Amino acid sequence: MRSIDYIVPTWNSDATLELALSSIRQHGRPNRIIVVDKHSTDRTTAIAREYGCDIISSGTILGAARRLGACEAHTDLVAFVDSDVELLPEWEEVLRTSADGRYPDAGVIGALYNDGYIRRPAGPISLLGGNGAFGCCVTRRKCVVACTALDGLSSGEDALYAEYLAGKNLRWYILPIFVNHHHALGNVSDTLRWRWLGAGLRQRKGFRTSICRSVLGGAVIGLPMNGLDLSYRENIILRLNYFIGYMLPGRYFEVEREKRQF
Known part of the structure; x- marks a missing residue:
């Protein structure tokens, strides 16, 4: 090789x-x-x-x-x-x-x-x-x-x-x-990571009501996001944080990373 x-x-x-x-x-x-x-x-x-x-x-x-x-x-x-x-x-x-x-x-x-x-x-x-x-x-x-x-x-x-x-x-x-x-090992929480990813989707796709319905509907019916192996509660928390980032991209698109990492 x-x-x-x-x-x-x-x-x-x-x-x-x-x-x-x-x-x-x-x-x-x-x-x-x-x-x-x-x-x-x-x-x-x-x-x-x-x-x-x-x-x-x-x-x-x-x-x-x-x-x-x-x-x-x-x-x-x-x-x-x-x-x-x-x-x-x-x-x-x-x-x-x-x-x-x-x-x-x-x-x-x-x-x-x-x-x-x-x-x-x-x-x-x-x-x-x-x-x-x-x-x-x-x-x-x-x-x-x-x-x-x-x-x-x-x-x-x-x-x-x-x-x-x-x-x-x-x-x-x-x-x-x-x-x-x-x-x-860094100090970027999972909450911030999923909000950051949601903000990235908003930046890439813009605002679409179909995306809102998909993210929130998946939380209600327990559809794991991206096929992840999550409990119902974990899936709700993940999807809600993703949705927050999607709705507030100006706040979460570039997470403040003082002494933090990619």
Whole structure:
């Protein structure tokens, strides 16, 4: 397998960044690690230097940071690993699958966050216009560079990218492989995370009464959001926070992250 460039967006990410970078070195076969940092005031850039990363300092939001990293990459395939993600040994299967051409219509080959919300599927999931997590995937550099609409999104950029790929008949494949997601080590609560995601949907789709009915109706009837493995109460709480973010995008689109992380 060829080495590939890794792109890691950061913003005051020192609580988890060393876990992410050490796992990329151990399991990721990196050609380079490109850290796109949003003017962190903690030890984020010092840690990145210790691991020999190429550091780009930029005040851009998350989608633009991902695209900026892709523009600076040199390899045809690139991996996105968020600063709170720890790769595990089975990540090598993501690399093999991305490189061997077994899915010629693949735009993305990704893994799953081990958040406790998702059961390990029996086999690969193939989505046309649907998405997994941008923070643990391998994709085609040229596609990310060409998807200029990423520059306008701080959340929901993975869904936008999946729609862009679908327009080119490219699929998002999710392998039955987990990575550790250490978001709990930061101080961005799950409440804020779901409001942030709801604000991203509003930014991407605008206001639609059909979306309001879908989000709130799913809470009432107990339809788990995004197929997550949630109790009825957990699903209501998640959907209501998502709805709050959707209705108040100006407040939650870019969550304040003083000493917080992507």
